[in-house]
Amino acid sequence: MTPNLTAVRRLMVPLAGLALLAAGCGGSSSSGAPGKIVLAVDVPVTGSPYIAQTIRQGAELAADNLNGGGGIRADGRNYRVSVKLYDNHLSARQAVQDTRRALDAGALAIVTDGTGIDATWPLAHQDHVPITITYDGGTGLVDPATRPNVFRIAPTNHGIAFRYAEYLIPKKLKVALLSDDSAYGQDGAADIGRAFSENPKSVALKLTLPAGETDLSPQILRAKRAGATALLAWGQPSTIAAVLTAARSRGWNVPVYTPPTGADPFVRQQLADHPEWVDGLTFASGRMTAEVGTGPFLAFQSQYESTYGADKVGVKNSQGAAVIQPPEFAMYSNDFVHVLAAAITHANSVERAKVLEALEQVSTQGANGDSRGFNEQSHEGVVDDDVYFARFHDMTFAPVKDDALSATLPVLPQTRTG
Amino acid sequence: MRRTLGAVLAGAALAAASPAAAEQVVLPSAGRYLSQSPPLAVGGPSPRVELPLQIHISAGLRVLVGVAPDGRPVSVQARHRLVMTGRGDYQVVVGAPATSLRAGPGSESQPGLRTGQILWAGFSPGRKVLAVDATLRPVASAPFLPVRLIARRDGERYSLTVTNATALSQVAFAGRAKRAEVASLLDDTRRQALAGLRLAQAFVTIDGPSRTRPVRIAAPVRVEGVLRFPAAPESVSGGTQNGRDVSFAATLGDGRPLSLHVGVRGGGIPLLRLVARTVPPTRALTPPGSASWTVAARRRRIRVPALLARLETTRMQLVRADQFDRFLENPDTQGPSRALYVYASSAVRPPRASAASGSGSGSDALVIALAIAGSVVVAGAALVFWANS
Numbered sequence: 030m031t032p033n034l035t036a037v038r039r040l041m042v043p044l045a046g047l048a049l050l051a052a053g054c055g056g057s058s059s060s061g062a063p064g065k066i067v068l069a070v071d072v073p074v075t076g077s078p079y080i081a082q083t084i085r086q087g088a089e090l091a092a093d094n095l096n097g098g099g100g101i102r103a104d105g106r107n108y109r110v111s112v113k114l115y116d117n118h119l120s121a122r123q124a125v126q127d128t129r130r131a132l133d134a135g136a137l138a139i140v141t142d143g144t145g146i147d148a149t150w151p152l153a154h155q156d157h158v159p160i161t162i163t164y165d166g167g168t169g170l171v172d173p174a175t176r177p178n179v180f181r182i183a184p185t186n187h188g189i190a191f192r193y194a195e196y197l198i199p200k201k202l203k204v205a206l207l208s209d210d211s212a213y214g215q216d217g218a219a220d221i222g223r224a225f226s227e228n229p230k231s232v233a234l235k236l237t238l239p240a241g242e243t244d245l246s247p248q249i250l251r252a253k254r255a256g257a258t259a260l261l262a263w264g265q266p267s268t269i270a271a272v273l274t275a276a277r278s279r280g281w282n283v284p285v286y287t288p289p290t291g292a293d294p295f296v297r298q299q300l301a302d303h304p305e306w307v308d309g310l311t312f313a314s315g316r317m318t319a320e321v322g323t324g325p326f327l328a329f330q331s332q333y334e335s336t337y338g339a340d341k342v343g344v345k346n347s348q349g350a351a352v353i354q355p356p357e358f359a360m361y362s363n364d365f366v367h368v369l370a371a372a373i374t375h376a377n378s379v380e381r382a383k384v385l386e387a388l389e390q391v392s393t394q395g396a397n398g399d400s401r402g403f404n405e406q407s408h409e410g411v412v413d414d415d416v417y418f419a420r421f422h423d424m425t426f427a428p429v430k431d432d433a434l435s436a437t438l439p440v441l442p443q444t445r446t447g
Numbered sequence: 448m449r450r451t452l453g454a455v456l457a458g459a460a461l462a463a464a465s466p467a468a469a470e471q472v473v474l475p476s477a478g479r480y481l482s483q484s485p486p487l488a489v490g491g492p493s494p495r496v497e498l499p500l501q502i503h504i505s506a507g508l509r510v511l512v513g514v515a516p517d518g519r520p521v522s523v524q525a526r527h528r529l530v531m532t533g534r535g536d537y538q539v540v541v542g543a544p545a546t547s548l549r550a551g552p553g554s555e556s557q558p559g560l561r562t563g564q565i566l567w568a569g570f571s572p573g574r575k576v577l578a579v580d581a582t583l584r585p586v587a588s589a590p591f592l593p594v595r596l597i598a599r600r601d602g603e604r605y606s607l608t609v610t611n612a613t614a615l616s617q618v619a620f621a622g623r624a625k626r627a628e629v630a631s632l633l634d635d636t637r638r639q640a641l642a643g644l645r646l647a648q649a650f651v652t653i654d655g656p657s658r659t660r661p662v663r664i665a666a667p668v669r670v671e672g673v674l675r676f677p678a679a680p681e682s683v684s685g686g687t688q689n690g691r692d693v694s695f696a697a698t699l700g701d702g703r704p705l706s707l708h709v710g711v712r713g714g715g716i717p718l719l720r721l722v723a724r725t726v727p728p729t730r731a732l733t734p735p736g737s738a739s740w741t742v743a744a745r746r747r748r749i750r751v752p753a754l755l756a757r758l759e760t761t762r763m764q765l766v767r768a769d770q771f772d773r774f775l776e777n778p779d780t781q782g783p784s785r786a787l788y789v790y791a792s793s794a795v796r797p798p799r800a801s802a803a804s805g806s807g808s809g810s811d812a813l814v815i816a817l818a819i820a821g822s823v824v825v826a827g828a829a830l831v832f833w834a835n836s
Contacts, residue, residue, distance in 0.1 A: 320499065320536040375492070390561050392494035400495055400538050404559035404566055406548065414556065414569030433534065433572030 063100050064108040066379055068092065068366065069115060069131035069139040071149075076119030079294060079340070080142055080358060084163050086337045087359030088112050088140050091366030093336075101370045103377050110366065121145030128152050128160075137384060138369050140362050146170050146179065154178045157382040159369075163361040166288070167216040173408050178385055180408040182361040182368075182401065184315035188413030189288050190220035192313060193261060194228070196418060196432055197286065203233040204286075205257035207248070207272060209240035209264030217263035217288055233257035238272070240265055249275035253283070261286045269310075270299035277306040286418075289314040294342040294354055297424055301344045307421045311429065316417040316438055317357055318397050323439050325398030329363070330356055330441075339445055346423045350444035364395040364410065368402055469654050472620060474632070475762040477645035477769055478780055481664060482615055485591045486776035487583075489542035490563015496540055496778070502533035502571055504779035508772075508786040510592070513793030516716060518596030518607070520589040521793050522582075526551050527775045529567070529577040538568040539778035544587035551578030567778070581775075593668050593771045593788060594699075594723045600716060603681075607674065609707040609721065611699035613767055614665035619759045621752060622657035629754045630744035633732070636762055637740070640727035645783065646765050651758070662760055666768035667701035667728050672721030672790075676714030685709040693717070700764070701728040721790040725768035731761045 070088050072081035092110035100107040113134060115127035124145025129152060131139055139153060143165025153160050159178050162170060166186040171179050197204055206225065208218035218237070225232050234255040238248055249272065252260060260283055262272045269291050276283055290296075291312030300306050318326050339353040346352055368391060373379055376387035392402030401410050417435040419426040428438040475481075498504075506529050513522035527541065528551060543565050550557050558579040559566030567577050595612040599605070632649055639646055674686070674693040686695035686709045697707045711717075737743035744754060769784075777784040 320497075390491060394495065399536070400497065400568060402494060404561045406560040407557060412556070412569050434570045437534070 064106055064379065066101065066108045066110050066373070067113055067131075067134055067136045068110055068369070069113050069127070069134070069136040070362070071115040071117050071124060071127045071131065071139055071141045071144070073119040073142060073144055074114070074116035076117070076144075077142070079354075080164055081116070083340060083356055083359040084140065084142060084362045085112070085114055086333065087163075087356065087362035088366050090333060090336055090359070091363040091370075095366070095370055101373050103373050103379055108373070108379055110370075117141070117144045119144055121148050124149050125152065132156050132158060137373075137379060137381060138365075140365060143167065143170060150176050150179050157385045159385050159388055161365045163365060164358055165213070167213070168220050169216075171408050173389075173406065180365070180388065180403055180410065182365050182410030183358070184289065184313070184411050184416050185409060185413070186217050186220040186288070188411070188416045189313045190217070190224035191413060192416040192418075193221065193286060194224035197259065197261070198225075198228050198231050200259075202231065202259040202284075203256050204231055204259045204261050205233045205252035205255065206235045207238055207252065207260055207262040207264070208236075209238045209268040211240040211265050211268075213290070214238070214240060214264040214268065221261060221263055238262075238264060238268055240268055243267075243271055243274075245271045245275040246279070249279070249281070253279075253281060257283065259284045259286065262291075263288055264290065266290045266293035266295035267299070269293075270296045273300060273306050273310065274303075277303065282309070285310050287312045289357075292354075292357075292419070292426065294340075294344075297342050297344045297352070304344070304347070304424055307424060310421045311418055312421075312426070313416050313418050314357065315361075315411045315415050316397070316428075316434070317355055317360065317441060318438055319395075319399035320437070321398040323441065325394075326355075326360070326396060326441070329360060329396035333359055341445075342424070344424050346425060346444055348444075350446045352424045353443055353445050355441050355443065360396040361410070364393070364401045367393045367395075368410070371402075469652050470657070471650040472622075472653050472657060474649045474651055474759065475646070475766045476648045477766065479766060480770050481617055481763060481767055482770070485770050486773045487542045487544065487588060487591060488563070489540055490544060491561060493540050493564065494538065494566070497536060497538040498778060499533070499535040499537070502531055502535050502537055502779070504532075504539075504777055504782040505530050506773075506775075506777035506779075506782060506784040508775050508784065510774060510786060510788045512589070512592060512788060512790045514596055514598075514719060514790050515793060516598060516600075518598040520585050520592060520790075523585050523588045523592075525579075525581045525583055525775055527565070527579050527581065528553075529778070531571045531575040531577065532573070534571055534573050536570050538566070541565040541567075541775050541778060543581055543775055544584040545581040546584055548579050548581040551580045554578035565775075588774075591774065593666065593725065594670060594721070594790065596719075596721070596790060598719070603713050605674075605680075605711040605714070605717065607709045607711075607719070609670055609672070609695075609697075609699070609709075611665050611668045611705040613668065613700075613725075613771060614663060614705060615767075617662050617664045617763055618659045619662045619756065619763070620653075620657045621660050621755065622653035623655050624651055624653055624751055624755045626744050626749075626751050626754065627741065628652060629751060629758055630740040633734075633740035633754065633758050633761075636758065636765070637732040637734075640732055640761075640765055641729070643727075643783070643785075645769060645781075646762060649762075651755070662756075662763070664760065664763040664767055665700045665705055666725045666764055666771055667703075668699045668723050668771075669696075669726045670699060670707065670721055670723045671696040672719065674709065674711065674717040674719055676711070676717045678714050680711045680714030682712045683710070686711075698726060701726070701730045703730075718792040719790065720792070723788040723790065724786065725771050727768065728761050728764045731757060731764070 070085050072084050074081040089112050092112050096109045100109045117124040125148050128149040139160045143162040162181040168187045171181045208214040333356045342352040371391040371393045372387035375391045376383040389405045392400045395401035418429045425443040427440040428435040430436050509526045511524045512520045515521045556569050593613050595610045597608045676691045686693040734740045734743040772786045773784045
């Protein structure tokens with residue numbers, strides 16, 4: 030055994046020397062060959078295709094833009110960004126496997142919708158690789174103290190819940206807090222419960238709904254009997270559609286409020302036969318335009334659509350125009366890639382640990398013109414103040430006028446003719 | 448200093464070009480700081496700052512300085528409270544060598560931390576309170592505190608010296624000015640100072656060549672403190688004794704001494720609490736025997752060079768005071784800011800110097816060795832005593 034080991038060691042020394050020489054040559058700026066940065070995108074391609082597609086395309090668009098400009102300059106060399114796609118199937122187990130594969134592939138960062146983050150972040154942390162969530166707003170997923178490599182660019186459940194409390198309580202409504210039994214619904218229920226805890230008089234009842242159930246009539250009837258004058262439904266898009274169906278089919282025109290899932294194309298697709306049922310549906314999400322106006326976001330949207338085509342909702346408005354979905358979540362993954370590039374430039378290195386550290390020290394201009402970045406205290410790229418409310422009418426939405434922030438926001442075009 | 452000197456020199460150059468021509472010389476005013484810091488500098492690359500014109504910010508700052516028994520600052524904490532008015536998006540940065548921070552009481556947003564920076568970003572719906580409690584690195588922040596303390600214990604005698612640390616050398620200018628104009632500017636300066644306003648930009652007309660002169664400037668600082676002794680002291684100088692407490696108060700500067708000395712005999716080692724804040728140079732700005740400088744200058748024929756010198760130095764003192772009121776900068780550079788500095792005896796022991804710690808370790812090792820040897824001797828003696836008893 031020993032002679033074999035010795036032989037192996039003897040062989041390893043020159044091999045290691047050669048490898049070092051090769052690495053040295055590769056890093057030299059005189060070679061002119063650009064380096065490669067791998068960005069892993071782990072999203073539910075087969076579980077939630079719309080979300081997966083928009084996140085991937087946002088990241089790829091940013092990578093293309095950076096590469097088109099010569100790549101990212103660090104340590105005297107240019108680096109091209111290569112996006113590697115993984116499908117987590119909405120499964121934590123698969124997300125773990127994807128993370129391992131991404132790390133083995135040399136990924137410098139991982140972008141995810143949030144699936145399996147509780148299990149994947151320690152793996153990435155061992156290798157000093159940042160994971161950035163661009164969809165799931167779950168509280169506790171991001172914590173700089175305990176999960177130093179987890180970042181998020183997406184509105185948080187916490188922010189949405191507290192903004193809802195701030196928005197709804199002054200309206201003197203009796204709100205039924207409905208949440209489905211999915212992980213997303215239960216996370217949201219906890220946050221919304223906390224947000225309304227100081228004003229119990231505003232709450233008519235709290236009710237858990239079965240996710241995936243198409244008939245929620247008994248639950249909605251119960252909410253009505255409890256004296257609810259508004260429904261705040263936190264759940265999957267299918268749950269939102271079922272809540273609207275149950276309420277409107279009984280002729281109950283109660284205002285319905287939702288998290289960002291209310292704007293998911295699935296809701297409108299489900300209710301395409303009754304577009305009037307969607308009217309008045311209010312959802313909360315991260316604003317897509319900043320004070321600078323619609324210009325930056327529309328420029329981003331235009332580039333996105335010219336590259337990938339518009340994200341069609343699959344319904345038409347009363348004028349017969351096709352309704353499209355603005356690329357909100359694509360904006361978040363796009364922004365992260367630019368923040369990552371800024372961190373690489375700041376660190377002047379593509380060393381994982383250095384890039385991870387630099388992520389807390391940089392900001393860039395986001396696709397909507399707003400500043401985007403993290404810091405040592407917060408790994409959230411969307412602050413609570415950025416949560417706005419929008420209301421549907423004729424299958425498209427517009428910011429509400431009775432909220433200070435939302436009232437300042439313009440209406441984004443959401444139809445395409447021809 | 449560079450800015451002031453620049454203005455003076457620019458004026459001087461103009462005068463040299465046309466000796467007989469009158470020129471307007473820029474007077475010290477808010478924002479034209481006399482030194483680089485305070486405000487504490489922003490560390491690292493600053494993100495894009497965004498503060499729409501319709502948003503105004505007033506700032507309040509409380510700096511808590513933990514001091515060692517010898518008076519050296521060993522910890523610096525700051526509570527910075529910004530009150531925004533106006534609607535719009537904002538992203539602002541406050542320079543601070545902070546090691547940690549958290550949202551302060553009443554804050555309606557969470558602060559961000561970067562190397563050398565406190566970040567605020569969000570949307571102001573019309574009024575918004577941003578408050579942060581930050582722990583600052585003493586090495587980077589203590590040199591810019593307005594008051595320096597030196598405490599000494601020599602047998603039964605204890606002494607505390609409180610010194611105004613805002614003093615610095617500046618360059619002022621001199622030349623032929625118009626009495627009425629200078630007097631009027633002094634009145635304006637006094638009115639703004641008494642109203643607590645920041646100094647508006649102002650110019651003075653100089654006929655003929657101007658020249659420079661060195662001046663020493665210090666922001667007047669009001670200090671009020673208490674020394675609490677374990678036992679009632681035997682005698683006190685420079686303060687007032689009330690049982691175990693010795694209180695003292697003074698304005699350091701504004702024509703008064705820049706230091707205060709408190710001497711105490713007996714009582715032990717005290718705990719200190721001292722509050723310091725800048726005050727306007729009211730003495731220097733008070734017109735002699737009249738309600739205004741304009742009237743005083745007319746009645747008393749005060750020499751114009753003396754008036755001009757007073758105008759400059761008082762304005763520099765106000766600018767210097769403004770700097771220390773912005774120890775942490777107000778992101779709205781036009782907005783008001785007030786600071787209160789609280790010095791208190793710290794429970795934290797000051798870190799030892801490396802050389803001292805080396806010798807300290809040696810001493811400790813010797814003490815431990817002697818203690819062990821002593822214990823062995825005592826134990827042996829006890830054993831012998833027990834065996835023979």
